[in-house]
Amino acid sequence: MVRAHVFVSGRVQGVFFRASAAQRAGELGVCGYATNTADGRVEATFEGSRDAVEQMVQWCHKGPEWADVAAVDVTWEQPAGDTSFKIR
Numbered sequence: 001m002v003r004a005h006v007f008v009s010g011r012v013q014g015v016f017f018r019a020s021a022a023q024r025a026g027e028l029g030v031c032g033y034a035t036n037t038a039d040g041r042v043e044a045t046f047e048g049s050r051d052a053v054e055q056m057v058q059w060c061h062k063g064p065e066w067a068d069v070a071a072v073d074v075t076w077e078q079p080a081g082d083t084s085f086k087i088r
Helices: 017-028 050-060
Strands: 002-011 031-036 042-048 068-077 085-087
Touching (some): 017 031, 017 085
Antiparallel strands (some): 002 042, 002 068, 031 042
């Protein structure tokens, strides 16, 4: 199990980024959360198998159809034991 903590910047709010991330995470069996930040970014954590989490991080570089991702900052952390994916 691994955990990635990401901040995604660009046009990522108001484009269904969090809902799309939750859908993709469900498909991959990844737990964590996605939330909007006050500065216009999306913050998310992804926890699960290394392969699935790496796929989520890669997905963040593109996001949903209407997103325009400028940057993805990733920090690898110790797993926290998340058991579901939540939109905050």
